[in-house]
Amino acid sequence: MADNLTLTIDGQQVEIDPGSTILEAAQKVGIDIPTICYHEATTSNALCRMCVVEVEGQRLLQPACIVKAANDMKVKTNSERVIRSRRTILEMLASTMDLSDAPEILTMIEESRADVNRFPQAERRETEVKDDNPMYVRDYSKCLLCWRCVQVCADDAQFTFAINFSGRGFETQIATFFDRSIPETTCVLCGQCVGVCPTGALKPKREFLLEQGMSPQEISVLNTGRKKRRKP
Amino acid sequence: MIKPDRIVTTTCPYCGVGCNLQVHVKNDFIFKVSSPFDSPVNHGNLCVKGRFGYDFIYHPKRITTPMVRRYLLEGKTLEGIREPEFVQHGNQAPAHDLQSADHNWDWVETNWDTALKITADKLVEIYKRDGSDAMSVYCCAKATNEDNYLLQKIFRTQFRTNNIDHCTRLCHAGSVVALQQAVGSSAMSNTAAQVITNDVFIVTGSNTSENHPIIALQMKEAVEKYGAKMIVADPRRIDLVDFAELWLPLKPGTNVPVFSAMAHVIVEENLVNHDFINNRTEGYTEFLESLEKFTPEYAEEVSGVPAEDIRNAARLYANAKNAAIYWGMGISQLSHGTASALSLIHLAFLTGQIGRDGTGLNPLRGQNNVQGASDMGAMPFHYPGYMRVDNNDNAAKWEKAWNVEPGGLSRKLGLTQTEILGHAHMGGVRALYIMGENPMMSDPNLNVTRHHMEQLEFLAVQDLFINETSAFADVFLPATPFAEKEGTFTNTDRRVQRVRAAQPPRGQARPDWEILCDLAKRLEPRLGRANSAKWDYHSPAEVFAEMANVVPDFAGVTYERIDKVGLQYPVWDKDHPGTPTLFIDTFPRGRGKFTPLDFIHVMEEADDEFPFILTTGRVLEHWHGGTMTRHSALDEAYPEARIEMHPADAEMHGIIDGMTVRVTSRRGEVILRVTVTEKTTVGVVFIPMHFAEAAANLLTNDALDPQALIPEFKACAVQVFPARENQLANPDAVLNRGRY
Numbered sequence: 001m002a003d004n005l006t007l008t009i010d011g012q013q014v015e016i017d018p019g020s021t022i023l024e025a026a027q028k029v030g031i032d033i034p035t036i037c038y039h040e041a042t043t044s045n046a047l048c049r050m051c052v053v054e055v056e057g058q059r060l061l062q063p064a065c066i067v068k069a070a071n072d073m074k075v076k077t078n079s080e081r082v083i084r085s086r087r088t089i090l091e092m093l094a095s096t097m098d099l100s101d102a103p104e105i106l107t108m109i110e111e112s113r114a115d116v117n118r119f120p121q122a123e124r125r126e127t128e129v130k131d132d133n134p135m136y137v138r139d140y141s142k143c144l145l146c147w148r149c150v151q152v153c154a155d156d157a158q159f160t161f162a163i164n165f166s167g168r169g170f171e172t173q174i175a176t177f178f179d180r181s182i183p184e185t186t187c188v189l190c191g192q193c194v195g196v197c198p199t200g201a202l203k204p205k206r207e208f209l210l211e212q213g214m215s216p217q218e219i220s221v222l223n224t225g226r227k228k229r230r231k232p
Numbered sequence: 233m234i235k236p237d238r239i240v241t242t243t244c245p246y247c248g249v250g251c252n253l254q255v256h257v258k259n260d261f262i263f264k265v266s267s268p269f270d271s272p273v274n275h276g277n278l279c280v281k282g283r284f285g286y287d288f289i290y291h292p293k294r295i296t297t298p299m300v301r302r303y304l305l306e307g308k309t310l311e312g313i314r315e316p317e318f319v320q321h322g323n324q325a326p327a328h329d330l331q332s333a334d335h336n337w338d339w340v341e342t343n344w345d346t347a348l349k350i351t352a353d354k355l356v357e358i359y360k361r362d363g364s365d366a367m368s369v370y371c372c373a374k375a376t377n378e379d380n381y382l383l384q385k386i387f388r389t390q391f392r393t394n395n396i397d398h399c400t401r402l403c404h405a406g407s408v409v410a411l412q413q414a415v416g417s418s419a420m421s422n423t424a425a426q427v428i429t430n431d432v433f434i435v436t437g438s439n440t441s442e443n444h445p446i447i448a449l450q451m452k453e454a455v456e457k458y459g460a461k462m463i464v465a466d467p468r469r470i471d472l473v474d475f476a477e478l479w480l481p482l483k484p485g486t487n488v489p490v491f492s493a494m495a496h497v498i499v500e501e502n503l504v505n506h507d508f509i510n511n512r513t514e515g516y517t518e519f520l521e522s523l524e525k526f527t528p529e530y531a532e533e534v535s536g537v538p539a540e541d542i543r544n545a546a547r548l549y550a551n552a553k554n555a556a557i558y559w560g561m562g563i564s565q566l567s568h569g570t571a572s573a574l575s576l577i578h579l580a581f582l583t584g585q586i587g588r589d590g591t592g593l594n595p596l597r598g599q600n601n602v603q604g605a606s607d608m609g610a611m612p613f614h615y616p617g618y619m620r621v622d623n624n625d626n627a628a629k630w631e632k633a634w635n636v637e638p639g640g641l642s643r644k645l646g647l648t649q650t651e652i653l654g655h656a657h658m659g660g661v662r663a664l665y666i667m668g669e670n671p672m673m674s675d676p677n678l679n680v681t682r683h684h685m686e687q688l689e690f691l692a693v694q695d696l697f698i699n700e701t702s703a704f705a706d707v708f709l710p711a712t713p714f715a716e717k718e719g720t721f722t723n724t725d726r727r728v729q730r731v732r733a734a735q736p737p738r739g740q741a742r743p744d745w746e747i748l749c750d751l752a753k754r755l756e757p758r759l760g761r762a763n764s765a766k767w768d769y770h771s772p773a774e775v776f777a778e779m780a781n782v783v784p785d786f787a788g789v790t791y792e793r794i795d796k797v798g799l800q801y802p803v804w805d806k807d808h809p810g811t812p813t814l815f816i817d818t819f820p821r822g823r824g825k826f827t828p829l830d831f832i833h834v835m836e837e838a839d840d841e842f843p844f845i846l847t848t849g850r851v852l853e854h855w856h857g858g859t860m861t862r863h864s865a866l867d868e869a870y871p872e873a874r875i876e877m878h879p880a881d882a883e884m885h886g887i888i889d890g891m892t893v894r895v896t897s898r899r900g901e902v903i904l905r906v907t908v909t910e911k912t913t914v915g916v917v918f919i920p921m922h923f924a925e926a927a928a929n930l931l932t933n934d935a936l937d938p939q940a941l942i943p944e945f946k947a948c949a950v951q952v953f954p955a956r957e958n959q960l961a962n963p964d965a966v967l968n969r970g971r972y
Contacts, residue, residue: 041269041276101233134865135284157277159452159475184970188852189280189869190445195266200233204284205865206263207256210234216261220290223865 007073014069022064022075023051033077034086034108037146038065039196042156047147050089050108054079061085083112090114095122098141101200123170129208132181134223135189137208140173142201149174149193149202162187234258240734241268243721243798244282245374245714246855248597249274249424249446250723250798251282255715260735262286262715272425272797273727279445280853280866287864289713289738294696294863296739298347299708303336304354305346310336314686314704339698339708344740344750351707352754354690358663359391359759364642368395368652368661371610372668372744373599376719376731378772379744380601380608381616381779383667386748388609389634389765390755394621394646395661398610400602401649402674403561405940406569407595408606413570413939414577415593416821418618419603421814422556422592423725423800428454429590432552434463434545436487436576437562437946441471442852444596444724447558448472461552463545465490465537466562467847468876468918469911478545481913484847484947485566485834486535491575492829493531493539494546496523498582503550508584512819515826519578522828534831536913550583554590561598561849565945567935568832581824587815597724599856600714604722607786607801608779612646617783621645633782634765648941650675650934653684662689667744668711672700673857676943677899677934678927694747699859700924710741713860717743719772720794722801726811728789729798745772834947835935842897842949844881844917846931854922862922871965873923874907874972877952881915882908885952894955895919897948900930903959906952907972917952921945925961 004015009026016025021044026033037048046063053064056074061082064075076082090109094116099105109116130138145165153163162185166175176185194202209219236256244251251274256264265283269276288294303310314337358366369387371380384396400408408418415421424447427433433454440448448471454460455475464473465480465487473479482490498504499520509516528539549555557580563572573595580586580593597603609616619626627641634641647655653671655661675681685691685704693705702708715734722728737743752767769775773791780786788803788810799810838845853870854861861867875895877887887893889908894901895917904919904926912918919928933948957963 103233134868135280152277155456157275157449159449159456180970183869183968186971188445188971189284190278191280191283192277194283195276195278204264206261206284206287207234210258210261210263216259216290219261220287221292223287223863223868 005069005071007069007071007075009075010077016069020069022053022062022067022069022073025069026064026077031077033064035065036105036144036198037148039148042148042151042196045147047145048089050086052082052085053077054082087112087114091116091118092122093144095119096125097144097199099199101142101203102198104198127173131205131208133183133187133189134205136191136194136202136204139201139203142199143174144199145172145174146198148196148198152192152196157192158188158190160186160188160190163193234263236264238734240732242714242732242734243600243729244278245600246281246285247444248599248602248724249444250600250721250727250729251278251446252729253278253282255734257734261290262734273723274446277446277449280869281855281861285861285864285866286715288696288860289715291697291863293698294738295698295708295710296741297341298344298710298740299339299341300347300350301336301706302338302340304350304706305340305342306336308336314688314691314706344742347707347709348751348754351692351709351751352758354706355391355663355665355692356755356758358690362662364391364393365395366660366662367391367393368647368663369665370649370652370667370669370671371396371398371605373399373602373605374668375605375744376601376717376772377604377608377722377728377779378719378775379667379748380605380610381775382745382748382752383665384609384616385634385765386752386755387665388615388630388641389636390752390759390761392640392642394612394642394644395652396610396646397612397649397652398602398605399599399649399669399674400606400611401942402565402945403598403602404564404595405942406564406566406937407559407573409940410570410573410577411593411595413827414574414825415815415819417814417819418606419814420592420594420597420725421586422589422594423812424594425450426590426812427451427556427558428458428460430454430460430554430556431590432461432463432548432555434465434549434555434557435472436465436557436559437564438558438560438596439466439468439470439849440558440560440596443560443598443850445852447596451475461548463548467913467916469913477548478541480537480541480545482535482537484562484845484916486531487563487566487572488568488575488829489526489531489831490535490537490542491579492523492526493528493542494549495575495578495582496526497528497543497546498550498579499523501547503547504582505584509581512584512587513581513824513826518828519826522830549579549585552585554588555583555585556590556592556594558594558596560596562946564595564940564942566947567835567937567944569937569942570939571829571832574827575829578826581826587813587817589813592813600723601721603724603726604720604728607722612648616779617785629782633778636765650936650941650943653681656684656687664688664690665692665694666701667694670699670701670857670859672704673921673924673927673929675934676929676932676945678930679900680934694744695859697859697863699857709747710739711744711747712737712741716741717745719745720776723798726800727798728786728794728801730791730794745769745775835933835944836898836947836949838915838949842951843915844950844952845915846895846897846917846919846928846948846950847946848919848921848928848932850922851920854920856922858922858924870967870969872962872967873902873904873920873926873928874967875904875952876907876909876912876918878912878914878916879908879910881917882906887952887954892955892957892960893952894959895931895950895952897931897933897950899933902926902928902930903955903961905960905967917950
C-alpha cells in the first residue's frame with residue numbers, strides 16, 4: 001500500500017490514505033464542509049457545488065466531494081470567496097425551488113445569512129404533485145436535482161433503472177421513461193429513492209396524507225374498499 | 233413536514249434478510265420507515281414491503297378484542313363439524329361479524345380472563361381425556377424467539393407432547409434434513425453480505441429479487457462491481473438471469489440430475505479438491521459409483537438443460553477461488569427435497585468450496601424468524617438448540633431447566649406440521665393451538681386441509697386477523713404485530729437482532745409472550761403442576777436469558793450486547809464476537825458425509841389430460857398467506873393472482889394475455905387471469921401462493937418427502953382452459969404494472 005498523503009486544510013496538517021477526497025480529509029480532522037447532494041451511500045458527482053473549497057494554485061473553486069487529496073495540497077474551506085460562492089448557491093436554490101421540507105438547507109441559509117430574495121425575477125420550478133402509486137408521492141417543485149434518487153435506482157443500490165434525468169437546462173427534471181406513471185415502469189416500489197431524498201420531493205404516501213390533514217384513522221380505511229379498475 | 237414523536241430502531245418483520253429499520257411514529261402511527269446506511273445487513277436499502285408495508289397494523293378488520301364462540305360461553309358442546317363462515321372462492325377477507333346459520337358458532341367478544349379460562353379449560357379437558365397425543369401446536373416463524381420458546385415450553389412441560397412444529401416444515405425442511413445429515417448443522421454456513429467476495433456463485437430455486445430483495449441487490453452488486461460470475465438454475469427466467477453468466481432452465485424437480493451431472497463433470501475432468509475430500513469428508517467411494525449414471529447428456533435428456541451448459545457451470549464453480557451456493561424453496565419443496573439439497577451439498581464437498589469466507593452452502597431462509605423458531609425448538613424432534621427429544625441426556629437437561637420431574641418430558645418424536653392435521657380424527661389429534669400461522673393458505677391440497685380442520689375438537693388461534701385459518705377457530709386471542717412488542721428475531725445468516733415496540737398495543741391486543749405466560753399460569757393449577765416451570769417473566773429479555781443459559785450457541789448473546797448491532801450465533805461466551813463463517817476447521821458431525829443419490833421423478837408428471845407443470849412461489853409485493861400484505865396498500869400494488877404462461881403454450885391453447893382461465897389439477901381448481909410471458913418456460917406455469925380467491929394450494933400436491941416430510945409445492949400437473957371473466961371472485965381487481 002502506498003504511503004499516506006499529507007495536506008493542509010485551514011492551516012491544519014492532515015494525514016490520509018491515498019485516494020481520499022478533500023471532504024474525507026476534512027472530516028477526519030473535524031472540519032465541517034457543508035454539502036447538499038453528497039451522500040455517504042451514493043456516488044458523488046459534484047452537482048450542487050455547495051462543498052467547493054479553495055485550493056492553492058487552482059484557478060477555480062474545487063468541489064471537495066470528488067477532488068482527491070494530494071500531497072502538500074493547501075486547502076481553504078472558509079475563505080471569503082468560498083463563503084460568497086456557497087451563499088450564492090443557496091440564494092439561487094431558494095429563488096427557484098420549494099425548500100420547506102429541507103431543514104438542513106434552511107439552516108445553511110440562516111447560518112450563511114443568504115438573502116432568499118436576492119433574485120426576485122427568477123422563474124420558479126413549480127410542478128404538480130405526482131401521486132400515481134400506492135407507496136410514495138413525487139413533488140418535483142421541491143427537487144434540487146441532486147441525482148441521489150437516480151443513482152440508488154441504478155447501480156448504487158437497486159439496479160432497476162426506472163428513473164433518470166429528462167430535459168435540458170432549466171427544464172431538467174427527474175422523470176420516468178416517456179414520463180410514464182410509476183406502476184407502468186420497471187419500478188419495484190422499494191423506495192430507495194425516498195430514503196436518500198434530501199428535500200422531501202419524494203415522500204412516503206402515508207406521510208403525505210398526514211400532511212394533507214388526514215387522520216391515521218382515515219388513512220387506515222383507504223385500502224379496504226373494492227379495487228378500482230384502472231384500465232378498461 | 234411531519235415531526236415524529238419518536239424514531240424506533242427495530243427489525244423488519246417480513247423476510248429472512250432481517251433488515252434494520254427506523255420506524256418514524258406520530259400519534260402511534262407509523263408514517264415513514266427508513267434504514268441506517270451503516271447497517272451491516274442492508275446498508276440502508278429496503279424493499280417495498282419493508283419500507284411501506286405496515287398498514288395492516290391499523291387495518292379496521294384487525295381484531296383487538298378476545299373472542300370466543302357462543303357455545304363456549306354458554307357451556308355447551310358443539311354438535312357436528314365446525315363450519316367456518318368462509319368459502320375459499322369467496323371474498324378474500326371474511327368479516328368476523330357474519331352471522332352463521334348456527335348461533336352457537338357466532339363469535340362473541342369477551343375479556344382476556346374469560347377467553348384464557350375457556351382456552352385452558354378446553355385444552356385441559358381434552359388432555360385429561362385423550363392424553364398427550366391429542367394435543368398439538370403450530371409455533372410461528374413470524375413471532376419472536378421468546379414467543380416461540382415459551383409456546384413450545386408450554387406444550388412440552390404442561391401437555392408432555394412433542395407435537396410441535398411450524399412452517400419450516402413447508403419451506404426448508406428438505407434442506408434442514410439434508411444439512412443435518414451431511415454436516416450436522418442446518419443454517420446458512422456463511423453471511424449473505426459475503427456474496428461480494430464470491431468469484432462464482434450459484435443461485436438455484438430462489439427468485440431472490442422478489443423473496444430476499446436485499447440479498448439480490450448484493451448479488452447484483454457482486455456481479456456488476458466485484459466481477460463475480462453468477463450461475464442461475466431455475467425453471468423461470470427470473471430477474472437475476474439478466475445478471476447471470478449462465479442460466480440453466482431446468483424442468484421443475486430435476487435438480488438431482490443437473491447438479492449430479494455437474495458433480496460428474498467435476499470428477500471426470502479432475503477438478504476435485506482431493507485434500508478436502510480426504511481430510512474432511514466420508515463416503516466418497518460409494519458416492520463416486522452413484523455418479524456414473526449422471527452424465528451431462530443424461531441430465532440434458534431429463535431436465536432440458538444443454539449438456540454443454542452443465543459442463544460450463546461445473547467448470548466455473550470448481551475452478552473458482554471462492555464459490556458459494558444460495559438456494560431456496562425450488563430445491564426443498566419437492567417429494568425428494570432432501571436428495572435435491574444433498575446434490576448441492578456434494579458440489580461443495582467435491583470442490584472444498586465451504587469453510588472459508590466467500591464460499592459456503594447457503595439456504596436462504598424465508599421468514600423473518602424461521603431460523604429462530606427452529607433454533608427455539610418449535611419442532612417435533614428437537615428441544616431448543618437442536619437437542620433431540622429422544623435423547624435422555626437432552627431431556628434431563630431441559631427437565632432441570634424447566635423444573636419438570638425426572639422422566640416427565642416426552643421422549644417420543646412428535647408429529648410434523650404435515651402430519652398433525654392428518655391425524656385430526658377421533659382417537660388422534662383433538663386440540664390444535666396456532667400462533668400466527670395460516671395453514672388454510674399455506675398447506676398443500678387445501679381441500680383436504682379444510683376437511684381436516686373441520687375434524688378438530690378445539691382450535692385456538694392467536695393472530696391479528698380472522699383469516700382463512702382463524703375462521704375455523706373456537707377461540708381467538710388477539711396478539712400484537714412486531715411494532716407492538718419487544719423481543720428478538722434471528723435472520724437467515726444466524727444474526728440475532730432486537731425487535732422493539734414502536735407503539736402500545738392497539739385495543740386489548742397483547743404481546744404473544746404475555747398471552748402465553750398468562751395461559752400457562754392457568755394451565756398449571758388445572759393440571760396439578762403448580763409452579764413447576766416459572767412463568768412470571770418481567771420481560772422477553774428474561775425469557776431469552778433462560779434459553780441462552782441452556783443452549784451453548786447462544787451463551788454469549790444478551791440484550792445488552794445486541795442493543796445496536798446483532799450477533800451471529802454461535803456466540804460461545806460473553807466475549808465471543810459471533811461467527812460469520814461456519815465449518816472453518818470441522819463440521820459439527822465431524823466429517824462431511826456424501827450420500828449416493830438416485831434420480832426420483834416428481835410425483836405428478838405432465839400428461840395428455842394435465843399438460844402443464846404448475847410451480848408455485850411468491851411475488852415481491854406479497855407475503856405468504858397474505859394476512860399482513862393483503863390488508864395493506866401492497867394489495868393495491870398487486871391486487872390479483874395471475875397465472876404465468878409461456879407464449880408458445882398460450883398460442884397452442886388459444887389463450888391470450890389478460891384472459892380469464894380455469895386451472896384444474898387432480899385435487900382442485902382456481903379461476904384467475906393469465907399473464908403470457910417468457911418469464912416462465914414452455915410447459916411450465918406459475919401461480920403465486922398469496923391469493924385466497926385463487927389459492928394456488930388448492931391445486932398443489934400433498935405428496936411428502938419421506939425424510940423431511942415436506943410437501944411437493946413446486947411441481948404438480950394441471951390443465952388450463954379459458955373461463956369467463958365474471959367467474960372471477962373480484963373482476964375489478966386488475967394488475968396493471970410495467971414490470972410484470
